[in-house]
Amino acid sequence: MSDTTKKAPLARRALFPLLLGLLLITILYSVTIGRYDLQVRDVALILWDNISPSQAPSWTKLEETVVELVRLPRVLAAVLIGFGLAVSGGALQGLFRNPLVDPGIIGVTAGAGFGGTLAILLGIHGYMLLAIAFCFGIGSVVLVKFLASVRGRTSILTLVLAGVVISAFFSAAISIAKLLADPFQKLPAITYWLMGSIASTHYGDVLLLAIAVIPATILIFLLRFQINILSLGEEKARALGTPVVLVQWLILIATAMISAGIVAISGIIGWVGLVMPHVARAFVGADHSRMLPVAGIIGAIYLLLVDNLARTVTTAEIPLGIITALIGVPVFAIILRRMHSKGGWSND
Amino acid sequence: MxxxxxxxxxxxxxxxxxxxxxxxxxxxxxxxxxxxxxxxxxxxxxxxxxxxxxxxxxxxxxKIGFVPQLFEVAFSYSVMDIALMGRVRHIGLFGSPGTRDFAVVRRFLALLGIEDLENRVFNELSGGQRQMVMIAQALSSECxxxxxxxxxxxxxxxxxxxxxxxxxxxxxxxxxxxxxxxxxxxxxxxxxxxxxxxxxxxxxxxxxxxxxxxESNLSALYKVPIGRAQFAGSDKFTYAPLFHHGEVRHEP
Incomplete structure (x- = not known):
């Protein structure tokens, strides 16, 4: 890439470090938000203390607890969720060569949502809930891929339709589970979990998120050039010499890992994976080697801001999925209209 | 061969x-x-x-390089992005284009006289220009x-x-x-x-x-009469269909 960067305008070269800096500031700022008042400087010092311990701390033990045990895990979770959703959305849009695709489209979100609902219904909590949501998420993708494959080949159109079918099935299953749930205890738990919240995140959740998100995003990033080629279409990719089926599987599994992990921790948070890649493309163009990392960082910043909004606007927290939908839908409508006026995109 | x-x-x-x-x-x-x-x-x-x-x-x-029929892509790739895709056989599954790949692509863009288009958006080019980019993509595989x-x-x-x-x-x-x-x-x-x-x-x-x-082979192929026509004042010729409509064209 050294050759392109030489010619790239200064703004584009500076963008990545700029975004990283912005992310860091947003993280520090997000930790200050809450009922216990803190300053960005204090937060920075408290966190820096872990790397180079200070002899004379200027903060109280309580402040340290608030930062490190209460707020930081939640902030880290938001970063991982925003990053993962944006990267998996970007990869799927390339794979399906359709800029309006979202992790929800391949059925994984609804599958993982049902898994979590089932767990709550059966009175299962904690890691078992996460594991069940995770398994249903991966399972639904395998099911979608199986439904969409005819004689060993998968057409993108049938894959999307299979995703719609499987999503509809699991949505219906979630409704049945809600009907069966005890309306005073389990129904509210299911409903709030599905709407998405990271209010009570602890380091165990962050670890699980990291296990789901980090290796999968690394895999997606390694396949960045192959995603470029697949976005021309399967036939053309095959003619160019890409191992189409292998790359499709790797990306589907990686995005399923990310989505299932995120749904398991925070419920269904829509629209981030759809919108962030568009923002990234506007900055750095369509090439996935540049677009994916930028989309990831913008997604992380975006979800941090959304989470800050969720816990400050009202005394009761607003579920994240509601805010991302409220922001995402109008943005999506604008993108759709702009694409329409440009003559749309080819989806043969 | x-x-x-x-x-x-x-x-x-x-x-x-x-x-x-x-x-x-x-x-x-x-x-x-x-x-x-x-x-x-x-x-x-x-x-x-x-x-x-x-x-x-x-x-x-x-080694074969392939140029498909003219098409638009879903995303706004640059000409360089599109042409680099021809290098996929030289780049591993997890790799991305390096300096040598850029050099090969630039050589073929120059050979085809479209080096000025390098940073343009592929979908915004004319059909003829897009066809040249796709030829550059195929050639970049060093076929x-x-x-x-x-x-x-x-x-x-x-x-x-x-x-x-x-x-x-x-x-x-x-x-x-x-x-x-x-x-x-x-x-x-x-x-x-x-x-x-x-x-x-x-x-x-x-x-x-x-x-x-x-004339006879092409007539059989297209199932319309094909004639051979000599260009006046040149030794060049072409084959063209002879359409019979059974009536004369309406004069204004």
Whole structure:
């Protein structure tokens, strides 16, 4: 890439470090938000203390607890969720060569949502809930891929339709589970979990998120050039010499890992994976080697801001999925209209 | 060098190609003519290895670069992004283009005279320019054989000439074997060393351009009378359809 960067305008070269800096500031700022008042400087010092311990701390033990045990895990979770959703959305849009695709489209979100609902219904909590949501998420993708494959080949159109079918099935299953749930205890738990919240995140959740998100995003990033080629279409990719089926599987599994992990921790948070890649493309163009990392960082910043909004606007927290939908839908409508006026995109 | 003998290709239960044979020597130009739906694209897809023949002998002496029919991409890739994709066989599954890949692509963009387009958005180019970018993409794979699916379709006369001139130069000056399909017999007259006529899924005629291109063969191929027309004051000629409408054109 050294050759392109030489010619790239200064703004584009500076963008990545700029975004990283912005992310860091947003993280520090997000930790200050809450009922216990803190300053960005204090937060920075408290966190820096872990790397180079200070002899004379200027903060109280309580402040340290608030930062490190209460707020930081939640902030880290938001970063991982925003990053993962944006990267998996970007990869799927390339794979399906359709800029309006979202992790929800391949059925994984609804599958993982049902898994979590089932767990709550059966009175299962904690890691078992996460594991069940995770398994249903991966399972639904395998099911979608199986439904969409005819004689060993998968057409993108049938894959999307299979995703719609499987999503509809699991949505219906979630409704049945809600009907069966005890309306005073389990129904509210299911409903709030599905709407998405990271209010009570602890380091165990962050670890699980990291296990789901980090290796999968690394895999997606390694396949960045192959995603470029697949976005021309399967036939053309095959003619160019890409191992189409292998790359499709790797990306589907990686995005399923990310989505299932995120749904398991925070419920269904829509629209981030759809919108962030568009923002990234506007900055750095369509090439996935540049677009994916930028989309990831913008997604992380975006979800941090959304989470800050969720816990400050009202005394009761607003579920994240509601805010991302409220922001995402109008943005999506604008993108759709702009694409329409440009003559749309080819989806043969 | 390409040699195909008694090729059979099936798609599901349907036989698309039934006993097709032809050959072209290295740095030759094979032009494939045939009506719509006769299996031209299937034949090309078999040659590039996307489809498997059910039986027959196919010998292809060299690496193939393929130029599909003109299309738009879903995202706003730059010309460089698109051309670099031709390098995929030289880049590992987890790799991305390096300095050498950029150099190879720039060499071919310059060869085709489109180095100025490098940073332009592919979808915003004219059809002729996009066709040249796709040829650059195929050449960037460092192929010996270039296979093109209707490279002149949807192009105006000037851009048809540009593409035909480029193909001629690639074969003559760079020793690349060219295979392409077209609906315009003139393209074959201009640059073909060999011609394959695909009359139906069972009837094929192939050979050198001089032996195969004739009024009677082309008339049988297109099922309309085709005449040979000499350009006045030149030794050049073309084949064109003679349409009989049974009545004279309305005069204003």
């Amino acid at each position: 390409i040699e195909v003998r008694d090729l059979h290709v099936r798609r599901g239960d349907k036989t698309i190609i039934d006993g097709c044979s032809f050959a072209v020597h290295s740095s030759g130009v094979l032009v494939i003519l045939g009506a719509n739906g006769v299996g031209k694209t299937t034949l090309l897809n078999t040659m590039i290895g996307v489809l498997k023949p059910s039986r027959g002998h196919m010998e292809i002496g060299g 010996d054989i270039l296979i093109l699916d209707e490279p002149c379709a949807a192009l105006d006369y000037r851009n048809q000439k540009v593409v035909i001139d480029v193909l001629r130069s690639l074969s003559r000056d760079h020793g690349i074997t060219i295979v392409f399909t077209t609906h315009v017999p003139q393209h074959a007259v201009e640059i073909a060393s060999h011609v394959l006529l695909m009359n139906s899924t069972v009837s094929y005629l192939s050979g050198t351009a001089e032996t195969v291109l004739s």
